Amino acid sequence: MTTTADVVIIGGGIMGASTAYHLAARGCRNVVVLESGEMFGLGSTGLNAGGVRHQFSTPVNIELSKLSIGMMERFADDMGQEVALRRCGYLFLLDSDDDVGRFRANVALQNHHGVPSELLAPADIARRVPEVDLAGIVGGTWCARDGLVDPNGLLQGYITQARRLGATLHTRAAATAIDRTDGGAYTVTTPIGDFTAPAVVIAAGPWSAQVGALAGIDVPIQPIRRQIAVTNPMPQLRPDFPFVIDFSRALYFHREGAGLLTGMSNRNEPPGFNTNVDENWRVTHLENAVARLPMLADADLLAEWAGLYEVTPDDQPILGRLPHADGLFICAGFSGHGLMHGPAAGLLMAEEILDGCAHTIDIDPLRWGRFAAGAVTAELNVV
Ligand SMILES: Cc1cc2nc3c(=O)[nH]c(=O)nc-3n(C[C@H](O)[C@H](O)[C@H](O)COP(=O)(O)OP(=O)(O)OC[C@H]3O[C@@H](n4cnc5c(N)ncnc54)[C@H](O)[C@@H]3O)c2cc1C
Numbered sequence: 487m488t489t490t491a492d493v494v495i496i497g498g499g500i501m502g503a504s505t506a507y508h509l510a511a512r513g514c515r516n517v518v519v520l521e522s523g524e525m526f527g528l529g530s531t532g533l534n535a536g537g538v539r540h541q542f543s544t545p546v547n548i549e550l551s552k553l554s555i556g557m558m559e560r561f562a563d564d565m566g567q568e569v570a571l572r573r574c575g576y577l578f579l580l581d582s583d584d585d586v587g588r589f590r591a592n593v594a595l596q597n598h599h600g601v602p603s604e605l606l607a608p609a610d611i612a613r614r615v616p617e618v619d620l621a622g623i624v625g626g627t628w629c630a631r632d633g634l635v636d637p638n639g640l641l642q643g644y645i646t647q648a649r650r651l652g653a654t655l656h657t658r659a660a661a662t663a664i665d666r667t668d669g670g671a672y673t674v675t676t677p678i679g680d681f682t683a684p685a686v687v688i689a690a691g692p693w694s695a696q697v698g699a700l701a702g703i704d705v706p707i708q709p710i711r712r713q714i715a716v717t718n719p720m721p722q723l724r725p726d727f728p729f730v731i732d733f734s735r736a737l738y739f740h741r742e743g744a745g746l747l748t749g750m751s752n753r754n755e756p757p758g759f760n761t762n763v764d765e766n767w768r769v770t771h772l773e774n775a776v777a778r779l780p781m782l783a784d785a786d787l788l789a790e791w792a793g794l795y796e797v798t799p800d801d802q803p804i805l806g807r808l809p810h811a812d813g814l815f816i817c818a819g820f821s822g823h824g825l826m827h828g829p830a831a832g833l834l835m836a837e838e839i840l841d842g843c844a845h846t847i848d849i850d851p852l853r854w855g856r857f858a859a860g861a862v863t864a865e866l867n868v869v
Pocket of ligand 1: 499526532535792796821
């Protein structure tokens with residue numbers, strides 16, 4: 487059986503769902519989302535830390551955050567779905583003068599874009615987080631407008647509203663082939679049938695290189711394992727404890743329910759699809775976490791899991807139409823900060839597909855062509 491659509495989106499995480507919703511909201515209702523999993527959100531979207539922040543080092547990421555977080559503020563009213571946006575603030579801890587210099591420049595850029603972030607001296611940090619051991623910390627940055635959001639609420643909001651507006655979203659529908667038809671459209675083959683459309687969006691997160699290969703495209707996105715631990719309730723943890731990032735260690739923690747969520751990125755993790763918890767890295771991670779937040783020594787672990795970052799060479803997403811053939815688009819490679827940029831990315835993809843070019847934000851720095859043109863500016867605030 488072949489189904490005809492206006493747009494086929496491959497991947498049912500935050501990018502696919504947000505893109506489907508924004509297309510449908512603009513009146514493009516014959517949209518199909520193909521998700522390989524048994525449920526939506528079993529990829530990175532269901533496994534992340536829920537952090538949302540404005541503190542980035544590139545103008546385009548700061549603008550994506552401003553647009554997305556504004557959409558999250560209005561989400562309950564616009565989408566009929568609570569997303570528990572909580573502005574607990576993000577605190578970056580820095581242990582070298584070089585990093586302080588880089589973050590000073592970042593703060594100036596963020597302020598220029600209207601973000602009220604600030605540089606903090608160690609004494610200011612100690613007042614803000616007396617629970618944290620600041621050994622070796624020489625400075626930090628803070629933005630009170632950063633915080634946390636419920637990933638599942640965001641995803642379900644987009645899925646529900648996309649369906650209400652007429653989009654069709656399938657699970658157990660892995661794309662296994664992408665072929666060009668004689669008329670210039672694409673046929674996407676899945677176990678539940680074939681889907682033909684003039685426009686196809688690759689939104690398969692860490693699996694985007696595999697999906698790109700179906701269309702003969704070498705997508706520079708690698709899956710990198712990242713793991714998280716969550717504790718049982720910690721009564722001594724105050725409700726307004728912020729999202730704290732020890733930048734050089736790529737270690738972070740924030741309040742999660744009545745407990746604490748903590749993660750630490752292994753910068754030597756090889757690319758791959760393994761999502762087993764790395765027992766050795768868990769030891770390194772928890773030792774570092776307890777050193778920074780000594781009250782953690784008394785906590786019990788409630789849950790642990792690993793998921794995949796979808797990493798590009800410059801830690802920036804790849805957005806927009808692909809130059810390889812008319813009608814092919816990509817919305818992937820958010821390199822560990824895609825949940826927070828999903829709302830904006832879907833809106834921009836709808837503009838790119840329906841209007842010919844995204845316009846709410848200039849996405850030229852994120853287009854495929856930047857790699858060949860050598861116009862690459864890496865995002866520095868990656869954890
Ligand atoms: C441990 C961890 C912590 C993170 N913390 C944060 C954070 O605090 N804040 C933040 O903003 N981001 C965070 N992220 C990153 C964020 O989760 C991702 O950037 C975002 O979820 C990417 O969304 P996506 O839709 O591109 O990918 P995904 O959610 O992975 O969705 C892609 C979907 O494509 C499907 N798929 C794959 N192959 C096929 C195929 N052939 N056919 C059909 N479907 C296919 C997959 O099943 C998957 O559901 C974190 C990620 C991890 C792993």
